Amino acid sequence: MKLSSPWLLVLPAIALVGFNSFMPIIYAAYLSTLRYYMTGLEPTFIGYGNFLLLMNDPTVFRSLMIGLVFTSVCVTIELLLGLILALILYTDTRMNRVIRTIITSPVLLPPLTVGAAWLLMFRSDIGPIPRLLSQFGITYSIGSDPFHAFFTAVLMDIWHWTPFVILVLVAARASIPPEPYESAMVDGASSWHIFRYITLPNLRYALFVVGLIRMIDCLKIFDEIWVLTSEGPYKVTNFMSILIVKTTMSQLNMGYGAALSLFFLYIIILLTFIFLKVIMGERK
């Protein structure tokens, strides 16, 4: 094992990601110190003025909170459902291969199309779901009822991303060597014990990475929501990324938009850090 300076092995990855990462971050930091509308007016330097503004803006806090609720609900359900289905579907039979292929289809759709498909299903005028429910006297409207809008967004995210969790966990389950299972069978362990003491510990890291990736992507969710409800009735789906895009693209408020983005980035970093610490702490 001589050749390998670890730095040599990680260098290509660091270089490629760093190339994409450094300049934009510095530029965004610079933008965030300006009062800058892209309407032809000269930008003025206001220091941390944008951040002061952001701290006193109740919409920002609210967007953050609904984002957190949305993320925790979605990720919890996706991990549980994904784990159950992965443990049913992991064996290499023809039937399981067919089912696993079919259920992969949601992740193949661009988020834009996902939003459009769900909008077409749930729009109160042309969608099949509201019409079906109205037969039972239930009015379902994602355009006017905030709970319905939020619930539909959660359902859409579960539909879209549970297959991702399933496939990663199937790969993880298939990578567990068979030996511990064989000896557990010989010892006559119950299936709960096998799950608790062999399967779960071995899937731990995969569950953790999948949960982490889902948490990050879920906090950042944009395309699907933008098409489905946009900010939604009573701004119930006005997540941070929607707020940021509205600020930059519609109001052309570049300085404040950059400040919001940086603030949001640090919130995500902080949450991830806490998540990591909690998991790592549990391990010790």
Place this chain on the structure above:
Amino acid sequence: MMKKIMMIIICAAFTVFIMFPIYWLLSISLKTRLEIISEFSLWPTNPTFQNYYRPLFEDVYGFYIRNSALISVIEAILCIIIAIPAAYAFSRLKFKGDNHLLFWLLTNRMAPAAAFLIPYYTLYVSLRLFDTIIGLVIVNSIANLPFTIWLLKGFIDGIPKDIEEAAIIDGYTFWQVLIKIVLPLLRPAIIVSGLFVFVFTWNEMLFASLFTTSTAAMPLTGGLLHYMSQTWVNWGEIAALTIITISPILGFIYYLQRYLARALTFGAVR
């Protein structure tokens, strides 16, 4: 027995839940524009293939699909090749600041892309990467490389070290250990991470639509957005295009499935 029935019910219910929106897209793709917006029907009353005409026979869609396929495949291969040694280093070799570096990598997936459009734009235009396939490959790797490295690291952590140690005693060099011992054991992980890098890239929309202008590089999502920003949208055609594009990918995924769930056992490696 009860357990078996429960498992089948859960599976069936989930499959129906997953399939209904896909079925709805299929149904819409077979309806006329009038039928989509006016009457309600679970299946098309007069199935028609007219929505499939433009996606199938108009040239631009061919270019879009070609670009998407090229970008996503190159991205998947690039990420795997770069991520395997890096993930191995992070998992097995201790070096100064490795944990910080690993965390820093992940923070790049967290950055809200919308904030960085202008600096990216300036950077990519000045490097002549704007409106090129390779430019999109590079910009996509900011989110995909961290994902691949983290996932692969997790799987490498799960491989017992003694196999590699035994191989070194047998006189294997570092790269021989990596390629002959670690790679085969990682096969399910490589398949699944490659698959999702492909999928993430295929579905990426923001950069795809803003960093490309011509059919030489614009992928499907970019074309879709341009199409949807026109004055009226024919949902039937969008549904048809979706059905056309996911069908071959699903075929390929079915082929991959056999490698996904069948890991080599340790015995087979020795």
